[in-house]
Structure formats: C-alpha cells, structure tokens
Amino acid sequence: MSNTKPKLAVWKFASCDGCQLSLLDCEDELLAVAEAVQIAYFPEATREVVEGPYDVSFVEGSVTTPHDEERIKEIREMSGIVITLGACATSGGIQALRNFADVNEFTNIVYAHPEYISTLDTSHPISDYINVDFELRGCPIDKYQLLEVVISLLAGKRPAIPTHSVCMDCKLKLNTCVLVAGNEPCLGPVTQAGCGALCPSYNRGCYGCFGPQDSANTDSMTEVWRHLGVSDDTILQTFRGFNGFIEPFKGASERLEEHKNH
Amino acid sequence: MELNVMQPDQLDDLIQGISLADYQVIGPMESNGAIAYEPIESADDLPRGIIDHQRPGKYALQKIQSSRFFGYTVSPFSWKKYLYPPVQTLFKAERNGQGIQLETDSHDVKYAFIGVRACELSAIKIQDKIFLGGDYVDLHYKERRENALIVAVECFNTCETCFCDSVGSGPEIPNGADIVLTEILESGEHYFLVRSETEAGQEILNQISLKDTENNHYLIKDAQLERVRAKLKRKVQTTGLKSKLLKNPDHPRWDEVAERCLACSNCTMVCPTCFCADVFDINDLDGNTKRERRWDSCFTSDFTYIHGGNIRHSVKSRYRQWLTHKFASWQDQFDSLGCVGCGRCITWCPPGIDITEELKALSIPPNQYKKGEINHV
Numbered sequence A: 001m002s003n004t005k006p007k008l009a010v011w012k013f014a015s016c017d018g019c020q021l022s023l024l025d026c027e028d029e030l031l032a033v034a035e036a037v038q039i040a041y042f043p044e045a046t047r048e049v050v051e052g053p054y055d056v057s058f059v060e061g062s063v064t065t066p067h068d069e070e071r072i073k074e075i076r077e078m079s080g081i082v083i084t085l086g087a088c089a090t091s092g093g094i095q096a097l098r099n100f101a102d103v104n105e106f107t108n109i110v111y112a113h114p115e116y117i118s119t120l121d122t123s124h125p126i127s128d129y130i131n132v133d134f135e136l137r138g139c140p141i142d143k144y145q146l147l148e149v150v151i152s153l154l155a156g157k158r159p160a161i162p163t164h165s166v167c168m169d170c171k172l173k174l175n176t177c178v179l180v181a182g183n184e185p186c187l188g189p190v191t192q193a194g195c196g197a198l199c200p201s202y203n204r205g206c207y208g209c210f211g212p213q214d215s216a217n218t219d220s221m222t223e224v225w226r227h228l229g230v231s232d233d234t235i236l237q238t239f240r241g242f243n244g245f246i247e248p249f250k251g252a253s254e255r256l257e258e259h260k261n262h
Numbered sequence B: 001m002e003l004n005v006m007q008p009d010q011l012d013d014l015i016q017g018i019s020l021a022d023y024q025v026i027g028p029m030e031s032n033g034a035i036a037y038e039p040i041e042s043a044d045d046l047p048r049g050i051i052d053h054q055r056p057g058k059y060a061l062q063k064i065q066s067s068r069f070f071g072y073t074v075s076p077f078s079w080k081k082y083l084y085p086p087v088q089t090l091f092k093a094e095r096n097g098q099g100i101q102l103e104t105d106s107h108d109v110k111y112a113f114i115g116v117r118a119c120e121l122s123a124i125k126i127q128d129k130i131f132l133g134g135d136y137v138d139l140h141y142k143e144r145r146e147n148a149l150i151v152a153v154e155c156f157n158t159c160e161t162c163f164c165d166s167v168g169s170g171p172e173i174p175n176g177a178d179i180v181l182t183e184i185l186e187s188g189e190h191y192f193l194v195r196s197e198t199e200a201g202q203e204i205l206n207q208i209s210l211k212d213t214e215n216n217h218y219l220i221k222d223a224q225l226e227r228v229r230a231k232l233k234r235k236v237q238t239t240g241l242k243s244k245l246l247k248n249p250d251h252p253r254w255d256e257v258a259e260r261c262l263a264c265s266n267c268t269m270v271c272p273t274c275f276c277a278d279v280f281d282i283n284d285l286d287g288n289t290k291r292e293r294r295w296d297s298c299f300t301s302d303f304t305y306i307h308g309g310n311i312r313h314s315v316k317s318r319y320r321q322w323l324t325h326k327f328a329s330w331q332d333q334f335d336s337l338g339c340v341g342c343g344r345c346i347t348w349c350p351p352g353i354d355i356t357e358e359l360k361a362l363s364i365p366p367n368q369y370k371k372g373e374i375n376h377v
C-alpha cells in the first residue's frame, strides 16, 4: 500500500522557513496530506529521512552560496517533479536586494567575522539553475494554493493557480477599491493573485508579495502612484521588495533609479 | 399605473411591506466609504444626505445638509452581484460508498432591490437577454431573477462619469420595474411620487395609504428629469460607431490606450452587463469535488487560452476586445449596445481610462488622427 504513495521531499535554501511552515499550517488537512503522500524528507517536520529518489520535491529559498548551486542540481536529478515555494525560490526573495548593491558591504556590516562568510554576489531564483515544473508565489505562499497543488498532483490535473491580477480576486470578494476610493497606493493591478486580496480586504494597499501578474504594466502603475502623490523613491522601494529581482518589477525599479540619477 | 404621493415616513412602511411579503430587502447603504447594495432592515439604513463624487479613477462620498434618501448615483457594484454572483457553486459531487452523490445549487431567497437606477434596470434587461433569451437558459440566473422585485428610483444627481442618455438607457426609468419612485425635495417639501408597474408591485402599494397626485406633480417630476438630463455632459456618438470600431483594428489609439491599461480587469468586474465566467473544479483530498463558476474577464491572459497558447497576447488586443464587444459586436450578438452608461468602468479603472474619450479618439479616421489627440486630464 504505502509504497504506492508518492514520495515527497521539502528542501530549504536561503529563506525564512515561512513557506514550509505554511505546509504545517494546513492543520485541518495535514493528516489527510500525510495519508496521501509519503513524507520522505522534511527536516522541519520530522527527523526521519527516507533516501531518494523522490516523486515530488518542494523547494523553498533562493540560491545564494556556491554550495547551493551544487545542491539544487542534485535535487533536480533525484526528483520527478520540482515545485518551488514562495518569493525567495521564484524570484530571489528580499535577499536579492544585494543584487542591486555590493554584498561585501552588507556582510561587513552584519557579521563580526565576515571572513567566514562564503556567499555569491547575487541571490537567484531556483529556475535560474534548473528546470522547475511549477512555481508557487507569495511571501509566504498561500496554504490553499499549496493544497491545490498537492491535491491536483494526486488527482493528475493541472492546478488551478491563476496568474491574473490581485484586482480580480479583490473584485470577486466585492471589496471597495482602496486605490480609487481611498487614495491608497495599491500594487494589486500589477500583482499576481493568490492571497485572496488579503491586504485590500483590510483596507490597505497591496505591496506585491505574490510578484508580477502575467501581464503587468509596471510603467502605468508607476504613473498611477505618482498621481496619488507617492514619491519616486517610495515607488522604487515598493517594486524592490520580496520580488524585486523578477521582471517586470526589476525593470520598473531600475527605470526609476535611472530617472532619479538624471 | 396611477401616480400617487407617498410621505417620507411611509418609505419604511414600503420596506416593511416588502419584507412581510417574504422578500429579502436589498438597498443602498453607506459601507466602508462607498454606497453598497446590502440587506437593509429599515429606512434608517438608507444613506440619507450622502452623495457620491465619481470621476476617472476616483470615488468619494460626501455628507451634505439634506434629508434626501437617494441622493447618490450608483454603487461600485451593481445588482449583478445578486443575480449573477461573482463566485457561485454550481454543484457538489461527494463520494458516497461506491457511488457519487450530486448536490446542485438551489436558491430560495426572493430578492427585492430598492433603489435600482435607470441604467441599472437597463443592464438587468440586457443580462436577461443573455441568460434567459435564446435556446440556453441559465437556471441559476433564472431562479434569482424571476422572483426578484424591482423598486426603481429616478436619479436626482448625476456624476461626471454618467452617460446613460447618450446610450439610450436613462435617465427615465425604462419599463421592467415593479415599483417606480421619484424623490422630490423642493420648496421645503419632501415626498415621493410612486407608481406600480406590475401586479406584484401594486399588491405591495395597496398596503400603504397613498395620496392622490395633483396636476403640478407631473410637471415637477418632468422638470426634475429634465434637469438630470441637462447635467449629463458625457456623450458617446453611437451612430456609425460599430463600423468605425470594427474597420480600424490597427487604429493608433489602441496602442496608446494599451500603454495606460494595466490589464487589471477592474472595468469588466464592475460592469453591470459583462457576463463572462470561468468554471473550476475544486477537489479535496477525499476525492470530493465542488464545481465553481467565477466571473472572468477578457483582460486576463487565461481568457483566450486555447490549445497552443493565448490568442490575445497583447494588452492592446484585450482592450480592443472589451471596447469592440461593448459597442460593436454586442449589437450582432444581442441586438443592443453592451453599455448602459453607468460610468463604473471609468471610475474604478485605476489609471482612469475613460471609454467615452477612447471612443471619441477611435472615431477619428486613423489617417487624420494625431497621437495624444483627445487627451485625458
């Protein structure tokens, strides 16, 4: 019986663990998940380790060290399906801010002994190194999207993970738009749905934690925010958040930077 | 039917009478900085003395010194959210031993809508044609619509974004309401002129002791309507529009508007006539399924995903689909325009793209059109 269950592994790279915790946060469904799959490698949850290969690998975090570069290739080799979890793994995460600066300056400030630190100059999404079969966005991911992926894998269907704007979900919830009615800067129009329009539902603007929607027009978004009276610096910093290193957010912040320097 | 006079304090009798006739009464109320159409219990819930200001990409409420109940224009969401809910379970399929048990959605609430505007009633009639006309009837829409009671209220204010007049959907209330109210507040007098248009409406009115009208009431009512009409400055030139749009798929204006458009779908979501939806199966780990229908939009990339990819890749092609559907191909499909001029898509578009301005620009022959001509402010 049990050997017909798909073998699941959960891997961690540079990240805060929040996305893995979303899996543990599926309290009501966790037992059913554990019944349906064999949790073969998940150090956050269990010390038990079942050797690879694995049918499905969930990968959290970004590639930031030379060791990571090797490890992710090994994981790809021993996994049937690789699914990345969260902003770090799909876009480089907040740690990709170093990509716009000099990482040595950061290490010198943060660590007492920077000489022990072995790190790459940049933080990259997993898909810059290996082929990824599916990416789940968010900082952190949404547990219902995670469940949708697990259930779809088991059912052999394509997960229903939309790539449209947060606005769509915001309107499906019949929220009053905080941008139009509240002059609140909201990144929902250029951000991919997935959170259920969480922030606008609590009367605040979206800051883009699910990364760009599939047709994001960031330059028009910049104009809209300027009309709301938001400074270019703030717009730049907002695009350069958890998903700052993924296009078109990356290009938007770079154009703002260029504009500032001229 | 006959026009009568109703006193302001009888508005609550009307609401209670409707409620006693087993309807769930839905009406306008102030909620979270906007007018929302929500279940109401009494006339006290109505947004007295509140007006709305709408312009491209902007919405705000203002409290003024007035005891008018219906001084606002239209709410962000139309009555569509009740007749054709944004997310709707079509059926559930649950595993049951060896078999499957199906449970279909059934809706037994009768809605009464208080405060339906002319444009909104026109939109409901357009959606009636979509969902109830032709060979395929949408049963979910049918059961909600057939039982609904409509109390229409004539407009007093207009917003800068309104243009019902030029698309023929207002400001006079078209037929199709059960009860029609006109709120008059002038020369120190406050009252409603009321008439029923159906038996269901008359039965409700029979329970209230209304007064007869005097001759000048008709004049007062007409004058109010004419003042509203005069305030409607925004226009769409509909003559010849269909061919202008369909013959110019490469008009340079499409590129210009695509630079501003965020492909966010807000316009189609708030539009009271847009009817597109997608269907999803939601499974659980025990093998049960729920089939859900959710509003969809021609601005998403998935909308035209077919084998091999998305056939409307550019935002330009999606914006063109939206506008040509509303003002051109809708005419072939449903024999009317797909727009009732409520202005919602203008107000709730974050960059404030104004369809009337786009139509004006697109009506200029491409070879005579200069970039940036007819510009937004």
Ligand code: SF4
Binding pocket: A166, A167, A168, A170, A171, A175, A176, A177, A178, A179, A180, A186, A187, A188, A189, A197, A200, A205, A206, B266, B350
């Ligand atoms: S509040 Fe934000 S996410 Fe919601 S519709 Fe407005 S812009 Fe879009």
Ligand code: SF4
Binding pocket: A166, A191, A192, A195, A196, A197, A198, A199, A200, A205, A206, A207, A208, A209, A210, A211
């Ligand atoms: S609304 Fe935006 S910032 Fe808030 S949770 Fe959703 S994607 Fe993240």
Ligand code: SF4
Binding pocket: B267, B270, B271, B272, B273, B274, B326, B338, B339, B340, B341, B342, B343, B344, B345, B346, B355
């Ligand atoms: S197209 Fe715009 S103005 Fe016309 S009915 Fe739809 S939302 Fe209203």
Ligand code: SF4
Binding pocket: B268, B273, B274, B275, B276, B296, B297, B298, B299, B321, B322, B323, B325, B326
């Ligand atoms: S404009 Fe777009 S969303 Fe609206 S009905 Fe037409 S195709 Fe559907």
Ligand code: SF4
Binding pocket: B260, B261, B262, B263, B264, B265, B266, B267, B268, B299, B348, B349, B350, B351, B352, B353
């Ligand atoms: S026209 Fe406006 S509301 Fe519609 S998709 Fe474009 S930006 Fe969004």
